[in-house]
Amino acid sequence: MAASQDRSLGRSGGIVAGESTAPATFTGNRALQLEEPLIFEMGQPGRCGVDLPEPPKVKDRLNGLRRTGDVGLPGLSEPQVVQHYTRLSQKNYAIDMGVYPLGSCTMKHNPRINEKVARLPGIGDLHPLQPVSTVQGALELIDALAHWLKTLTGMPAVAMSPAAGAHGEMCGMMAIAAALDAKGERAQRRIVLAPESAHGTNPATAAALGFTVKPIPANDHGRVDLAALKAALGPDVAAIMLTNPNTCGLFESEIVEISAAVHAAGAYFYCDGANFNAIVGRVRPGDLGVDCMHINLHKTFSTPHGGGGPGAGPVVLSQALAPYAPYPWIVKDANGWTVAEDGARVDGQPLGRLKAFHGQMGMFTRALAYIMSHGADGLKQVAEDAVLSANYVMAALKDVMTPAFEGPCMHEALFDDGFLKDTGVSTLDFAKAMIDEGYHPMTMYFPLVVHGAMLIEPTESQAKEDLDRFIGALRSLAEKAKSGTAAEDFKAAPRYAPRRRLDETLAARKPVLRWRPSNSLKQAAE
Amino acid sequence: MRYLPLTESDRREMLAKIGARSVDELFRDVPQSARLGAKVAGLPDHLGELEVERAFQAYAAKNVSPSAAPFFIGAGAYRHHVPSTVDYMIQRGEFLTSYTPYQPEITQGTLQYLFEFQTQIALLTAMEVANASMYDGSTGAAEAVLMANRITRREKALISGGLHPQYRRVIETTARWEGFHAVAHKPDVDGREELISAIDKETSCVVVQNPGFFGHVRDFSKLAEACHAAGALLIVVVTEVVSLGLIKPPGEIGADIVVCEGQSIGNGLGFGGPYVGLFATREKYVRQMPGRLCGETVDADGKRGFVLTLSTREQHIRREKATSNICTNAGLCALAFTVHLTLLGEAGFRRLAELNHAKAAQLADKLAAVPGVQLLNDSFFNEFTVRLPKLAAPVVEALAGRRILAGLPASRLIADDPSVANLLLLAATEMSTDHGMDALVAGLKEVL
Numbered sequence: 001m002a003a004s005q006d007r008s009l010g011r012s013g014g015i016v017a018g019e020s021t022a023p024a025t026f027t028g029n030r031a032l033q034l035e036e037p038l039i040f041e042m043g044q045p046g047r048c049g050v051d052l053p054e055p056p057k058v059k060d061r062l063n064g065l066r067r068t069g070d071v072g073l074p075g076l077s078e079p080q081v082v083q084h085y086t087r088l089s090q091k092n093y094a095i096d097m098g099v100y101p102l103g104s105c106t107m108k109h110n111p112r113i114n115e116k117v118a119r120l121p122g123i124g125d126l127h128p129l130q131p132v133s134t135v136q137g138a139l140e141l142i143d144a145l146a147h148w149l150k151t152l153t154g155m156p157a158v159a160m161s162p163a164a165g166a167h168g169e170m171c172g173m174m175a176i177a178a179a180l181d182a183k184g185e186r187a188q189r190r191i192v193l194a195p196e197s198a199h200g201t202n203p204a205t206a207a208a209l210g211f212t213v214k215p216i217p218a219n220d221h222g223r224v225d226l227a228a229l230k231a232a233l234g235p236d237v238a239a240i241m242l243t244n245p246n247t248c249g250l251f252e253s254e255i256v257e258i259s260a261a262v263h264a265a266g267a268y269f270y271c272d273g274a275n276f277n278a279i280v281g282r283v284r285p286g287d288l289g290v291d292c293m294h295i296n297l298h299k300t301f302s303t304p305h306g307g308g309g310p311g312a313g314p315v316v317l318s319q320a321l322a323p324y325a326p327y328p329w330i331v332k333d334a335n336g337w338t339v340a341e342d343g344a345r346v347d348g349q350p351l352g353r354l355k356a357f358h359g360q361m362g363m364f365t366r367a368l369a370y371i372m373s374h375g376a377d378g379l380k381q382v383a384e385d386a387v388l389s390a391n392y393v394m395a396a397l398k399d400v401m402t403p404a405f406e407g408p409c410m411h412e413a414l415f416d417d418g419f420l421k422d423t424g425v426s427t428l429d430f431a432k433a434m435i436d437e438g439y440h441p442m443t444m445y446f447p448l449v450v451h452g453a454m455l456i457e458p459t460e461s462q463a464k465e466d467l468d469r470f471i472g473a474l475r476s477l478a479e480k481a482k483s484g485t486a487a488e489d490f491k492a493a494p495r496y497a498p499r500r501r502l503d504e505t506l507a508a509r510k511p512v513l514r515w516r517p518s519n520s521l522k523q524a525a526e
Numbered sequence: 527m528r529y530l531p532l533t534e535s536d537r538r539e540m541l542a543k544i545g546a547r548s549v550d551e552l553f554r555d556v557p558q559s560a561r562l563g564a565k566v567a568g569l570p571d572h573l574g575e576l577e578v579e580r581a582f583q584a585y586a587a588k589n590v591s592p593s594a595a596p597f598f599i600g601a602g603a604y605r606h607h608v609p610s611t612v613d614y615m616i617q618r619g620e621f622l623t624s625y626t627p628y629q630p631e632i633t634q635g636t637l638q639y640l641f642e643f644q645t646q647i648a649l650l651t652a653m654e655v656a657n658a659s660m661y662d663g664s665t666g667a668a669e670a671v672l673m674a675n676r677i678t679r680r681e682k683a684l685i686s687g688g689l690h691p692q693y694r695r696v697i698e699t700t701a702r703w704e705g706f707h708a709v710a711h712k713p714d715v716d717g718r719e720e721l722i723s724a725i726d727k728e729t730s731c732v733v734v735q736n737p738g739f740f741g742h743v744r745d746f747s748k749l750a751e752a753c754h755a756a757g758a759l760l761i762v763v764v765t766e767v768v769s770l771g772l773i774k775p776p777g778e779i780g781a782d783i784v785v786c787e788g789q790s791i792g793n794g795l796g797f798g799g800p801y802v803g804l805f806a807t808r809e810k811y812v813r814q815m816p817g818r819l820c821g822e823t824v825d826a827d828g829k830r831g832f833v834l835t836l837s838t839r840e841q842h843i844r845r846e847k848a849t850s851n852i853c854t855n856a857g858l859c860a861l862a863f864t865v866h867l868t869l870l871g872e873a874g875f876r877r878l879a880e881l882n883h884a885k886a887a888q889l890a891d892k893l894a895a896v897p898g899v900q901l902l903n904d905s906f907f908n909e910f911t912v913r914l915p916k917l918a919a920p921v922v923e924a925l926a927g928r929r930i931l932a933g934l935p936a937s938r939l940i941a942d943d944p945s946v947a948n949l950l951l952l953a954a955t956e957m958s959t960d961h962g963m964d965a966l967v968a969g970l971k972e973v974l
Contacts, residue, residue, distance in 0.1 A: 039642050039868050049869030050609060052956065055880040058887035063743045063905035065774045072649045075871035082611060085639070085865055089620035092635035096619030102628075109529055110623045113575050119613070119794075122586030127599045128798030129934050130590065131926040137588030138797050151569055163661035163799065164854040166841070174703045204841035204851035208672075210705050213846045251555035282553065287560040298854065306616075306858025307636035308626035308818065310661070310800030326699070342695050343941035352699025356602055356664035356692040356787075357798025365582070372581060375572030376565040378527045384549045385532050391552055392540040408544075408552045435632055440625075446842075463531035464540065492826075497631040500826040507823035507835040511812065513655045514645040 033498055036087045040515045043074020049081050091498040092307070093440045099462055099470045103412045103443035103455025104199070104247060106277045106299035111373065114302065114366035123365060128357035132338050138361070139337035143330045145368045149295060149314055152379070154286025157322035159315045160329070161359040165274060168294025168313025169205040169241075171326060171354055175292060175317060176239050176268045177209055178324035178351045189238035189267065195224055197248060197447035199272060202241040211238060218449055222248040222405040222414075226257055233265035243272035244288070245279065247447040248405060249390065249412035249455065259289025268292070268321070276300045277459070278387055278411035281380035291318040297360070301367035312363035323348030328358055385460035386411040389467060393458055396471045400478040404450045411459070417452025419478060424487030427452035430477060432501065435494035437473045527572055592795065592931060596962030598889070600909040600953025601739070601934040602663070602690045602765045603798065604790045606878075607957060612792050612866045616858055626818075626857070630833045631825075636857065637832035640820040643864040650770045651784040652777025653806035657817040658834075659860040660803025660852070663787030664693045667733065667763050668700040669816045669850055670783045670805070671708070674731035674759040676814050676849070681706040682728040684721060687714035688738030690765055691939040697733065706730075713940055715911070715949065716902060717742025722752040729756060731783075735763040736776070740936075740951065741903050741910040743773060750780025759783060766790055767804065768955075769907040771879025783807045792866030793859050802859035813839060816850030878956060882908035885954040892967050893952070898974050902949070909953040911936070915974060918950040924973040930966055 028035045060066065076084070093100070100107035118124055126138055146158050159175075162168035173192075180186040192206035196215045203213040216232055219225040224242065240262050244252045252258060259269045271285055271293035277300045279285075285293050297303045297312040305311075317325055327350050328341045340346055342353055374382060387410050394403055394413035402418035417427045431441035431454070443455040458467060480486045494500060532540075537549070546552055553561060573581070592605055599605075616622060620635060627633030627640075640658045647656035660666035671683045683701070685694050685708055694710050701708035707728075711719060717740060721732055732753055737743045746760065753760045762776035764786040776784045786804035793801060807815060813836065821835035841848040870878060886908040894901040898915035914921055918935035925932040933952035940946045954963070 036638070038638070038645075040645065043871065045872070048871050048874045049611070050874040050878075052874060052877045052881055055877065055884040056888060058884045061743075061883070061887055061890075061903070061905050062773060062907070063745065065743055065745055065905075067770070067772055067774050071771070071872055071875060073646065073867065073870070073872040073875055075873060076868055078609075078611060078869060081865065081869050082615070084868070085615045085621075085861075086618070088635035088638050089615075089618045090635065091633070091638070092620040092624045093629070093632040094620045095623035100625065102625055105625055107623075107625060110619075111529060113578055115617060115622075117579060117582035118796075120582055120586045121593055122589045122591040123582065124794050124796055125592050125605075126589055126797040127592060127597075127605065127795045127931070128603055129599055129601055129938065130592075130931055131923055133923065134590035134926050134931065135797070137585040140588065141582075141585045148569065152566055163665065164852075166851045166853045167661060167665070170851060174699070177703055200841040200843070200845045200848070201851050201853050203846035204844070204848040207846035207848075208851055209703055251553075253555040253557070256557050256559065279556070281566055282562055283556055283560050284562070284566070288557075296854075304622045304858065305625045305854075307621055307624045307633070307861065308857035309659070309854040310802075310856045310859055311854040312800075327695075341938070341941070342692070352702060353692060353695040354665070354699060355696060355799070356662060356690065360799040361797035362800050369578050369582065372570075372573050372578050373529065373575070374527065376567075376569035378530070378572040380562075380565045381527060381530055385530055385537075387552050388532070388537060388540055388544075388549055391544045391546070395544040408546070408554065410552075410555075431629075432631070435629065440632060441629055460530055460532070464533075464536040466531075494631050498634050499631045499829060499831040502630045502825045502831045502833045503823045504833050504835065507821040507833050508838075511819075511835060512822040513641075513812070513819055513835075514648045515641070 032090065034087045036084065038515050039074050039076060039084060042080060043076055045075055047075035047077050049076055049078040099458065099466060100440045101442045101456045101458055102440065103457040104274055106457060106459060108302055108459040109461040110302050110304045111370060114369040117369050118362050118365040136337050139330050139339065141368060142364055145364050148371050149316060152280060153293065153316045154284030155316035156319050157317040157325055159317060159325045161326060161355050162294065162313040162315055163355055163360055164309065164311035165294050165296040165313045166201040166205065167354065168315045169201055171315045172270050172292035172294060173205050173209050174351045175321045175324040176270065178349065179268065179321055180238055182349065189236055191237045193232055193237060193240040195242065197246060197449045198241060198243060199247065199274060202272060206241060222250045223252050223254065224258060226254050229258060230261050233261060233267065235266065237265055237267045239268040239270050241270045241272060243275060245275045245410035249409040249414045250405060251410055255288050263289065274299060275411065278383055280383050281376060282383045292316065292321050297363045297367040302370040303363045303366040310360060310363060312360035324351045326351050327353045382460050389458040389460060389462060392467060393456055393471060397474055400475050412455055412457035414450060415454040416450045420452065420481055423481045423484055425481040425490045427454055429490035429493065430481060433477050433490050433493040436496050439470060439473060590929065595929045595931045596965045597931045598933045598952040598954060598966060599931055601951050602787060603795055604766055604953060604955055605795055605957050606790050606955050608792055608794060609866060609869055611869060612862050615865045616862050621861055622858065627834060630831065634831060637820050639861055639864055641822060641832050643860050644820060646864060646867050647804045647806050650767065650775065651806040652775035653784050654809040655812050656804065656806040657815055658820050659856040660805050660817055661856060662799065662801040662803045663763065663765055663785060664696040666785040666803030666805050667693045668697045670761045670785050671697055671731060671733060672704065673783060673814050673816060674761060675706055677811055678730040678757060678759060680728055680730035683708050683730055684724055684732045685710040686721060686734040687711040687719050688740065688742065689733055689735045689763060690739050693763060713943060713946055714738060715740055715946065717744060721749055725752055725756045725758055727756065729758040731759040731761050733761045733763060735765060737766065737769055737907045737909065741906040743905040743907060745779065747779040761785065766907060766909065768879050768882055771875045772883055773907060788863045792862035800856060800859055802856040802863055814849060815839065817852050817855055881956045885956065885958045886910065889952065889954040889958065889963050892963055896967055896970055908955055909951060912950050912952065914948045914950055917947050921973055925969050928969050930969045932966060
């Protein structure tokens with residue numbers, strides 16, 4: 001922090017790109033920032049981080065296929081392993097450290113009680129294929145979460161097995177394809193409509209299922225152009241995939257008209273539930289005419305993002321789509337809880353199976369703990385505080401940055417790069433300068449419909465004082481950018497992070513995707 | 527509410543700054559008909575941490591923990607010892623509560639372990655490159671088939687009867703809705719299935735599992751040659767990744783794509799998920815791979831660093847032309863995997879595999895001596911199949927009643943084939959004790 005204070009005390013603009021501010025150290029370390037080699041550069045034969053007993057002598061049953069030669073794994077002792085990963089961890093930003101305003105990602109507080117209950121003996125250590133008589137509590141737990149999800153969304157059914165949001169999209173769109181199949185309309189309805197602002201997963205999912213994706217334009221207010229949508233609807237349209245609140249952080253105010261028009265045309269309404277945090281406990285998607293919606297448990301319900309997963313993407317389904325839900329699901333009968341698995345005789349026409357076993361149980365446990373901790377009262381407050389915080393950030397920055405649209409936002413505030421015009425500072429530069437100020441940048445250049453987009457989602461987890469400090473940092477950066485003399489300074493950011501800007505072009509042009517004794521770029525340079 | 531920092535006075539001040547009279551005003555774009563005035567009906571209010579913990583203890587008390595019973599279930603998920611260091615490391619907030627490393631300058635921790643993870647996977651499988659993980663083995667297998675279809679521009683996948691039945695279902699489901707042919711062979715109970723004659727000019731790939739679902743260890747090198755002669759790819763699935771410490775790796779028998787379930791290393795059973803899919807291939811196919819890839823580069827000061835790379839394959843750049851719709855993967859499970867494997871190292875990994883094989887051999891010998899029990903396997907790693915003189919499912923149920931978790935009746939996953947109704951799959955690992963094995967043998971003698 002001392003370094004960044006120096007900067008704010010009048011050195012801005014005086015630093016030349018490519019130059020560091022502090023003299024080099026002998027070790028390459030900088031106090032708590034420790035340079036760390038790869039495990040493959042640390043290992044020694046004869047070291048090991050586990051003590052396993054001598055295996056009993058038995059006759060080998062390997063059909064003559066014994067592995068010969070070394071695997072090539074390095075040998076490290078336990079303290080070396082602890083130090084290695086602890087040092088690596090200190091090169092990461094995390095929610096536990098502060099504001100993590102990544103729009104569309106809902107980086108909220110991850111309570112530790114969730115971790116504790118997920119690891120309880122009798123929950124965390126169960127085998128998925130134990131006799132169902134020995135996992136009655138686990139099945140009841142899944143059903144309890146399912147009940148919450150159905151009630152909060154106002155939908156009659158939920159498929160629990162999808163492993164993440166994109167997997168949930170696949171599940172929902174397969175259910176739509178199955179419903180069309182049942183009506184004999186799948187061959188004719190080949191088009192899926194999606195707004196230009198959609199997450200990339202939406203068109204990727206629709207295309208994977210053989211649909212042709214047709215973009216629908218937004219109006220001047222950042223919402224779906226209803227007239228254009230109606231014009232696009234017809235007997236060849238299978239579904240619309242719509243995020244609501246949308247990726248501009250706005251509620252689709254004509255959502256009821258949209259779903260009515262979609263249904264009148266014989267198509268289905270897939271809602272991308274990535275932004276459910278804005279409305280949880282306050283609006284039920286079932287009341288909006290949604291046919292299916294995935295819920296990212298790792299967003300709205302706080303299961304940790306873990307550096308890119310695991311997630312969980314249960315999909316709530318309307319009456320029209322419920323018969324096509326995939327295996328497995330939980331059933332209660334006279335003998336207690338059981339699992340309907342492939343081949344089980346059931347009503348409906350299950351679309352198949354999306355994943356081995358029963359879904360992301362570890363995420364179910366954490367999400368249920370979060371939900372029970374909040375209750376119906378607390379979840380409503382979550383949505384209200386998330387929306388309030390985003391609007392507060394918007395209101396506090398609108399005179400120095402440029403909001404993309406007028407009016408209140410939902411849980412995220414979208415700015416364009418208008419305020420950076422002619423400053424020589426880009427959205428990317430602005431984001432990288434935030435890193436030096438101790439913040440993870442917002443989502444940048446998404447949604448694609450806004451020039452140089454900056455999407456800020458503070459979530460409900462930040463205290464007002466912390467939001468004020470964050471706002472203060474952004475205001476200072478915006479004013480500095482607009483001074484017109486600081487472009488070089490922005491382009492050199494970040495200076496104080498564990499690494500400065502990385503050469504992504506080089507990484508893509510000459511991919512080095514694994515360590516080899518001879519191919520390390522570093523060694524090649526030496 | 528302990529998780530919500532805003533006070534009533536904060537909220538008033540914030541509303542004043544916004545210029546709104548109430549929070550409800552901020553929801554004005556929501557149609558009035560859909561705006562709930564009160565909280566959602568029919569759901570309880572918030573609970574303190576103590577009450578939440580008690581509720582989960584009550585759920586747990588209705589289950590039988592594998593730690594409380596002799597335990598021999600495998601079939602795609604294996605009970606191994608996870609060193610304390612692993613769980614400690616993945617709970618560090620800097621790993622646990624970080625997002626996908628889109629800002630590499632402040633996520634080098636995640637990126638470096640992913641680079642090390644990719645290298646470890648390549649070494650284990652003896653393949654050239656690996657990605658930064660898939661959801662799990664089953665979804666990874668379906669993605670592998672899609673990848674093979676893209677590479678060969680063909681649309682027929684041959685599915686071995688040795689493949690885990692649920693993996694087969696996931697591939698069949700993908701085939702049905704994404705539009706290709708998945709031709710599944712009948713369950714390969716005796717490990718002698720012949721697939722070469724089924725390969726033709728339309729075949730994009732053959733999907734096999736080693737060791738197979740019923741436990742047999744097979745040499746697929748002739749199959750690999752036949753695939754390549756016909757312009758098809760060989761996909762090898764490994765559901766028990768510890769086996770790679772003892773069995774010749776897929777890369778050495780000619781596999782083109784290798785998919786593993788990585789749960790066995792670092793990740794608990796967790797009632798089926800989250801797990802971690804390992805995905806490896808040859809360098810020449812890297813641009814057809816699904817999922818995230820981490821690559822090495824340098825920063826503006828010339829220091830080594832890591833970034834997500836080749837993202838022009840991915841949905842957030844490529845949208846409808848992406849190789850897969852995958853976004854979130856299994857980052858933290860990959861961390862658990864890589865920390866555990868780093869602790870094991872060469873010597874520990876090899877010994878763990880030896881230990882598993884030896885335990886399974888002991889169990890097999892003990893069971894083969896039980897009257898009426900027939901061991902089906904000449905070869906296995908840590909899992910094998912026995913034929914019982916009666917239906918396996920009620921036997922397993924009866925043993926569960928005696929607090930013995932005996933194994934998986936094949937009929938649970940293969941409901942439509944009566945020929946497997948007497949088959950029981952059993953796994954042994956380093957967790958298996960002599961006492962537990964003896965309890966199983968005694969229990970079996972009673973219920974048979």
